[in-house]
Amino acid sequence: MDKQHKPIASVLILISSVVLVSASEICFNSACYPNEPWIRFPFRLQNVQSKQCGYPGFDLTCDSTNLITSLHFQNTQKFRVQAIDYASQEIWLNDPNNCLPQSLLTLNLSGSPFTGVSYQDFTLFNCSSNFHYELYKFNPIACLSGSGYNIVATSSDRAARILFSSCSFVSTVPVPVQWPFYEQIWSSDLSDDIWLTWDAPQCGKCESRGGRCGLKTNSSNHIECKTRHGLPRGARYAISAGAGVPASLFVLGLVCFLCSKSKACREEGHPVNEFTSTHAPQPIIQLGLDRSIIESYPKTVLGESRRLPKPDDNICPICLSEYKPKDTLRTIPTCHHCFHANCIDEWLPLNAACPVCRNNPKQSSPAPKPAPASDDNV
Template structure:
């Protein structure tokens, strides 16, 4: 039986990558992003489903959450597994404020910003100020009483020429008399394709108010994704876990699976052979007991067993729930080879103290006046009446 259990374990282990590809998927809601390797959901998946640092969670609103150790929670808006890009949002829809508050440190997360950082100066202007109208107003930081504007710092420091609408002049840094004041200067990861020679695209700034894109390089599953194959941990290498395509594209995983199945089959056959051998041995023992010769100490010419009164005089014991036997010994009946069970009755042969199922040994003793095991008659058994 042990061999059969080992076979079952190895058989399951050989298919573990395929099982993991289905059991390690999940969503926080029906319209949320699918979470799969290298990501995994805390409280839903085990850690082997994902890669270190890629753990996500679900909040009370069934939103998918990425937690920055230094700045709190962000909503995962989309996961692009093919390009390995993660899009996150601020729960308050003002992501730019978290940059200004220095709450966007990614360390120690395994991500980096998709776009390069650019230096921007942020101004707080009166609603009537016209000097910086060519630059985008950040709506989530503005109100009816003031507006916040972002200007590439290079436009201010180096007077970079910019294209302006007709009848307007090139923007310059506001003078002290202007109704604008500098809030801060910060590095912002925003696409810069429109920065030169024109100012930044307002739609891009509105976009960064709500979301920002991150990327990851390790683990690299782009080959599997492009081939429409599941990616995951396929084996433990010297330097740690190794990833590959789980449906057979990894040669090492394929070889390991074949070896596991072959070895499992061999172990199963060995276990089956041992079980058959044990059954044959039991059958042979039963046959030998059934043809035991009458003891040579019996009187010549006397054939038969003991009478019922003599048999009934031998001690009988009913086993309790603990199946505690009268004497230490085998827990199987030597006649029928069945295990002793609770509430069964056993009979003990005097002197030799061998015991058997009562119904088994009673039948034996009506035909044979000796113990089925040692073949010795009980004390005084020679003087007991025999049944011819």
């Protein structure tokens, strides 16, 4: 190899080394399937993310049968992961077989890092099919009921007294809920997501400040808060995921092309211009918003009514999926455009402009706030 090409080979080797090092040291966000929650520390996807990317007890799996993200407890119970709030350290779960009450009867969180955010006791009764459900406005649990009988659940003492007189007592179960209800529930089918939280590792403050938690080097349980430096996280992901052999071949071809052009110019006696700021100005790269700014934007959990500040905006402009009950939305305060929280949280670190109106939240003056819209789960 001549002297002219030795620096070129060195550059290519250096590029490949940087790509390999970056891919092995950085833990990226991942998801099982489209519209499933983004997974990052302390959680990790088994067989997708390395053990260094998660905390002990926070392993999740991708259910290829139901195309969902699953969490398994030690008693072999499996739950579907509906959403994760990393800043508040909360996870929302439901039953993949659409019978959450059946799972609640045997729910045992001992040995897991999770506890209920709050608990409310529900008493279950077995009533005959000729019981006057409509008269008392009781809502039977369909997946637990059968031919000639229905299962009813209530947290109301008054409703329980009525049911005790005509039905058989089944069980009283503590149900993990988001917050304790100040008014007792007359009747429930117990289909709402259960809300769990975890105490360790403590990453909520780090997430709220825009950082990311991770395991310290050569440590199994000690964590550290890592802040973003240099390129945004999404850009680093694109570079590491897309680089490698294709990128190296592209760089090699580009360098060879430039070298051939340079050699041709010299042979023809034409001067070769150096790449200077005059001939090749550096592009201006506008980075996105800081994570702390994004986390300060308001979030809303949609209820069954799916009431939005703008009723016609019922589709996320980023993923183009229709909003569903229990979806978590984030609103850009300056223009009041709503998005799935996961979608806009990935967009804004790369591009500060709103995906709809293209206004920059950092530069735009706050728009007048619309009248608040009530929602049954807000």
